[in-house]
Amino acid sequence: MTPSPETAATTGSIDTVTVRPGHGSAPAAPGTPALPDVDLFDLRSLLPPDEQERLARIEAHLEEHVRPHLAEPWNTETLPVELLPGLAEVGLGELDHLGASRLFQNLAHVALARVDLSLSALVGIHNELNIGSIERFGTPEQKARWVPALRRFEALGAFCLTEPDHGSDIAGGVETTATPDGDGWILRGTKRWIGAGTVAAVALVWARDTTDGEVKCFLVPTDTPGFTATKITGKLGLRIMQNADMVFDDVRLGPDALLPGAGSFDATREMLRDSRAWVGWQGVGVQQGILRVLRDYALERTQFGRPLARFQLVQSAIAQVAGNLAACEGLMMQVQRLQDAGALEMVHAAAAKATSTRLARESAALARDAMGGNGIVASYEMARFMGDVEAIYTYEGTQSINALIVGRALTGVSAFV
Ligand SMILES: Cc1cc2nc3c(=O)[nH]c(=O)nc-3n(C[C@H](O)[C@H](O)[C@H](O)COP(=O)(O)OP(=O)(O)OC[C@H]3O[C@@H](n4cnc5c(N)ncnc54)[C@H](O)[C@@H]3O)c2cc1C
Incomplete structure (x- = not known):
């Protein structure tokens, strides 16, 4: 009897599919049929060849140097900072910067999320919100000060919007305040859930200007007196990502702290x-x-x-x-x-x-x-x-x-x- 295509699969006669080592499963043992990639509909084939190669490099790095080292950090709720230079090496700190297509950037995020959602969150917020905000709303001086180190993961940023009393209603509910003081500002308030909050070098803090009521974004170096961040422990998920409660206790900022392009929510x-x-x-x-x-x-x-x-x-x-x-x-x-x-x-x-x-x-x-x-x-x-x-x-x-x-x-x- 000629097997139907469906029963042929059980006899190991599928020979038209290929495994791409590094992003599917382990390569098939000799003599066993190759299995299709989990990217079953082959989104990567829509990339030009050079971006396919770049993506394969990222995937190979994640597979070899990241994936085997995640259970312990997840169990102990620690961020394996030693993995960050490798992530920078394959370009994950500067996805927006290398002339990459949007699909390449998205598939790079997919590659990381396939391995770990905490690191994916760190890298995604880093690229989409931290570097993105400074690049879009900042002055040339602010960009020069922060962006190069961020791109190399030599510094991390934190995007600080949510507050203890305002999550879903934060758009209208921001209570953290920024009050003009001399030619600078004084920041007062609290934030909650802030990713990378305990390890960031710079916090992008959304606060309400007490003079005009608008919610604006301020760059706060985390060594500024009055700033404290405390890790939220005992989470069910994203245990590798360091989420923090933050306090801004009369944090004094210079005039260069305000991102000028972010003058309202x-x-x-x-x-x-x-x-x-x-x-x-x-x-x-x-x-x-x-x-x-x-x-x-x-x-x-x-x-x-x-x-x-x-x-x-x-x-x-x-x-x-x-x-x-x-x-x-x-x-x-x-x-x-x-x-x-x-x-x-x-x-x-x-x-x-x-x-x-x-x-x-x-x-x-x-x-x-x-x-x-x-x-x-x-x-x-x-x-x-x-x-x-x-x-x-x-x-x-x-x-x-x-x-x-x-x-x-x-x-x-x-x-x-
Ligand atoms: C792991 C993690 C990482 C995060 N990282 C960041 C970060 O880096 N920076 C940052 O600023 N924030 C961050 N957040 C905050 C996140 O955006 C908020 O948790 C989210 O917006 C929900 O707010 P909440 O937790 O206060 O829940 P609440 O707003 O208190 O909501 C509780 C429940 O009530 C429901 N609810 C609320 N309002 C309504 C309504 N009108 N109608 C129906 N149901 C409603 C909600 O859907 C939810 O089910 C993070 C959160 C988590 C959990």
């Missing part, structure tokens, strides 16, 4: 829209990681005398994760198309972020279950993915807030209050 809306889209790509990356860890485990782990991959329900979980991933990839490519056309609106970014992180959360839960007890152990990676996905589900606008943005756009009726 409107300045940052465009950046927050784009960073929300970036979180959508994080959802793609983590699902690629989830898919490859699940598949590798299902092929390796034996129960009832056969690999888990031989059980239909396990294959169903693999297929659902692959479907969620593919849906998110297609969605994010559409987001990118709108960005390239200058037509991306907050409703698109909110819908994409909410959908991608929701599906990533579902994928993590499916895969965790299909790995049994080892699915909840950090050294098997899936537990880390699962915890970390909770954080991206919440930051950059919670699931509910993004749903409300989409609902308002589609109905014309605001349901925020």
Whole structure:
């Protein structure tokens, strides 16, 4: 009997697919069929050859020098700063700077999120919000002082918007104040959840100018007297990322602290829209990681005398994760198309972020279950993915807030209050 294409797969006769070592799974053993990459729809093939090579270099570095070293930092809630020079070496500190296409930048974010969401958050906020804000809103002197060191990860920045009493309602709720004092400013207030807050050299702080009521952005070197940052411990997710509570106790700043282009909250809306889209790509990356860890485990782990991959329900979980991933990839490519056309609106970014992180959360839960007890152990990676996905589900606008943005756009009726 001639096997159908579906049954042929079980006999090892697939020979048209290739594994790309470094970003799929482990290369197939001699004599066994090669398996397709977890980037099943081959987004990388849309890059020009030189960017494909650059991406492959990033992926190889992450695979060899980063991925094996993450369980311990996650368990101990520490940032492995020793990994930062390597990330800088492959260009992850200056994704905006090398004349790279938007797709290359997005796939570089995907590559990192496939390995770890904490480092992905660090690098994403660094590129999208910290360097992005200084480049867009800063003076030549401010750029010269901070950007070169940031690009090399010799200094880290922190983007400080959320406060203890204002999360979802921060746009209208900023209580931290900036009061003119001589030719400078005095900063008073508190911030919460700030990524890299305890290790940053410079904090980009959004504070309300007490003279005109506008929310403006200030560059605060973290060695300025009156500034303190305390790590938030015991998190379920993004345990490698150092999130902090910050206090600004009469912090005295010079006249050069204000980012002149960020004189109102409107300045940052465009950046927050784009960073929300970036979180959508994080959802793609983590699902690629989830898919490859699940598949590798299902092929390796034996129960009832056969690999888990031989059980239909396990294959169903693999297929659902692959479907969620593919849906998110297609969605994010559409987001990118709108960005390239200058037509991306907050409703698109909110819908994409909410959908991608929701599906990533579902994928993590499916895969965790299909790995049994080892699915909840950090050294098997899936537990880390699962915890970390909770954080991206919440930051950059919670699931509910993004749903409300989409609902308002589609109905014309605001349901925020
Ligand atoms: C790991 C992590 C990293 C972060 N990093 C940063 C950072 O680097 N910089 C920064 O500035 N911030 C950061 N944040 C803050 C993040 O943006 C906020 O946590 C987020 O906006 C939600 O705010 P909240 O936690 O105060 O929740 P709340 O606003 O208190 O919300 C609690 C719940 O109420 C719901 N809710 C609130 N309002 C409404 C409404 N009108 N209708 C329906 N439901 C509603 C929310 O959806 C949520 O489910 C980070 C957060 C986390 C968890």
